[in-house]
Amino acid sequence: MRIISFNANGLRSAATKGFFDWLPAQQADFVCVQETKAQEHQLRVPEMLPAGYTAYFRDATTKKGYSGVGIYTRREPDEVRTALGWDEFDEEGRYLEARFGNLSVVSLYFPSGSSGDVRQQFKFRCIDWITPIFDQWLKSGRDYVICGDWNIVHTRKDIRNWTSNQKNSGCLPEERAWLDTLFLERGWVDSYRHLKPEGEDYTWWSQRGAARAKDVGWRIDYQVVTPSLRERLKSCAIHPTPRFSDHAPYVVDYL
Template sequence: MRIISLNANGIRSAASKGAFDWLRTRHADVVCLQETKAQEDQLTDPMFRPDGHHCFYRDATSKKGYSGVAIYAKREPDAVLTELGWDEFDNEGRYIEARFGELSVVSLYFPSGSSGEERQQFKFRAMEWIEPIFDGWLKSDRQYVICGDWNIVRSEKDIRNWKSNQKNSGCLPEERAWLNGLVERGWVDSYRTLKPEGEDYTWWSNRGRARENDVGWRIDYQIVSPSLRDRLRDCAIYREQRFSDHAPYTVDYAD
């Protein structure tokens, strides 16, 4: 089973840069997209309904052209969920879940606080609110793959400029403690499990020559249930083409 996660930073922009052509060659079972920045009725081009895939979108309703998540799946899901129960979060189009038997694949776009204190406080509220949901998933009989842009690094290995970013959103000590706490309670970071000493990044600022100089952050994850740890086989961050300010993150799981 192959799952790919990509923050598209605008699905139409990513498509114009060849993202869908590339995805077609990867033969993924599930593709999770974040930050689609579109309403579904704007995506009438057939490329946004890839042949042989079941396609599901959760757009932002509070602010059009903002946020948004999607899932493409080869197999038709048994169910698709788009709400977690907090309107302020749900209406920004930040969560969609496809269920296949006992497996749930989630496309999650966690808030960023980089635009200012108001959004940082929203991020902190989201962290507090969603934590018991994650705890409930962890204790459930379901297996979860939570794909997406979490907007938080875990450690010094996950960011090029560690010291200078200690007071910046995404690298704040309380954010890192929260995400690492999820892992300590049982959630599995697929990349760190497969590459314990890896120092690869998934996002680079558009400022300067950050991508060319690999001044990046690893903020895109596939966080999985403990029962899926032994099924992790390989992972890759694709950098050869630039579809977005993020890179696609692929994980292969044993069937």
């Protein structure tokens, strides 16, 4: 089983840069996209509906052309869920779950706080609110793969400029401590870190300066899985080229 997670920073923009030309050769079973930045009718066009896949989307209703998530799947899901029960989060188009038997594949776009204190406080509220939901998922007995842009680095190995970013959203001690609780206490598994304990690869680069050329990046895109899937993690790869977005597709193979 192969799953791709990719923040497109505008799926129509990524399409013009060749994302859907690149995708067929990847032979993925599921493709989770974030930041579609479009309404569903703008995405259900031939050039963005690759052969062999069924597409599902959850748009932002609060602001057109904002946020939005999607899942492309080769298998017909048993059920698709588009809301977690808090309108302030759901209506920004941040969660989509497709269920296949005991497997849940989730496309998640966690808020950024980089625009200022108001959004950072919203991000903290989201952390407090979603943690019990993650706990419920763990207790459910289902196999979960949570794909997406979490907008948080976890460790020093996940960001090039560790020291200078300690006061910046996405690298705040409180945010990283939350990932500690998920990965080290609750049992969620960071697929990349499990497969590459010493890896120092990144999935996002600022568009300022020459950050990408110098590989001054952050690893903020994850596939986080339930402990039941730990031993099924086979391999992973981040694809910084070709360049479709300020993020790179993150690909995981499962046994």
